[in-house]
Amino acid sequence: MTILFISDLHLDPARPEITRLFGEFLEGEARGAEALYILGDLFEAWVGDDDPSETGAFVAEKLKALADSGVPVSFMHGNRDFLLGGDYARRAGMALLTDPTRIDLYGKPTLLMHGDTLCTDDVAYQQFRAQTRDPAWQAQFLSQPLAARLAFAQQARAASQARQGELREAGTMETITDVSPATVEATFVEYDVDAIIHGHTHRPAVHELEVAGRPRRRVVLGDWYEQGSVLQVSPQGFDLSALAAPSR
Numbered sequence: 001m002t003i004l005f006i007s008d009l010h011l012d013p014a015r016p017e018i019t020r021l022f023g024e025f026l027e028g029e030a031r032g033a034e035a036l037y038i039l040g041d042l043f044e045a046w047v048g049d050d051d052p053s054e055t056g057a058f059v060a061e062k063l064k065a066l067a068d069s070g071v072p073v074s075f076m077h078g079n080r081d082f083l084l085g086g087d088y089a090r091r092a093g094m095a096l097l098t099d100p101t102r103i104d105l106y107g108k109p110t111l112l113m114h115g116d117t118l119c120t121d122d123v124a125y126q127q128f129r130a131q132t133r134d135p136a137w138q139a140q141f142l143s144q145p146l147a148a149r150l151a152f153a154q155q156a157r158a159a160s161q162a163r164q165g166e167l168r169e170a171g172t173m174e175t176i177t178d179v180s181p182a183t184v185e186a187t188f189v190e191y192d193v194d195a196i197i198h199g200h201t202h203r204p205a206v207h208e209l210e211v212a213g214r215p216r217r218r219v220v221l222g223d224w225y226e227q228g229s230v231l232q233v234s235p236q237g238f239d240l241s242a243l244a245a246p247s248r
């Protein structure tokens with residue numbers, strides 16, 4: 001048996017080939033899994049469950065078919081799709097997870113996270129995150145017309161890209177947008193886990209480290225901008241691999 005973990009797919013109508021690759025993954029490899037966990041940023045942007053996008057409808061149909069086949073699907077919010085709600089989750093057959101969530105993974109206590117809360121050196125982002133996770137802010141935002149919400153999402157994406165450009169010019173992109181080692185260590189100790197699995201940083205790797213005199217493992221999932229990335233976990237161990245790039 002194998003449990004699959006993915007994140008940072010950033011599915012978007014502008015990149016239909018990645019959406020097709022995800023559909024193939026759900027109809028293929030995922031059908032033989034014990035469970036599938038999606039750790040945030042399934043979509044490039046999500047402005048509410050009332051958005052009638054074809055991409056959202058396609059993904060919901062494929063995920064529901066997977067869940068109906070007997071493979072449990074769990075979803076954790078990311079920084080791009082934190083407004084995905086219960087209505088869409090029901091359509092997609094997904095269980096919603098809180099961030100973080102502690103699970104028993106074949107006998108090893110493991111913490112699942114999107115990963116953005118580990119990036120504590122990015123103070124500006126953490127302030128924005130706190131604002132947008134506030135229930136009052138979300139209620140006010142979701143009360144706006146769909147067109148206004150879509151326009152906001154486009155502006156937010158442009159602002160994020162501009163800020164990343166500024167960080168690259170300043171030479172601080174690699175440090176500011178990555179996890180804080182001190183925060184990682186504190187998280188291991190706080191939740192008393194052997195492993196942390198997360199995405200967000202788009203730096204896929206398996207990090208072996210020692211924290212508080214105990215061996216630990218931090219697995220960073222890859223993004224799906226150019227190709228797929230999946231973590232396969234079985235009783236025999238971890239395998240983080242890339243899927244074949246989709247044909248255009």
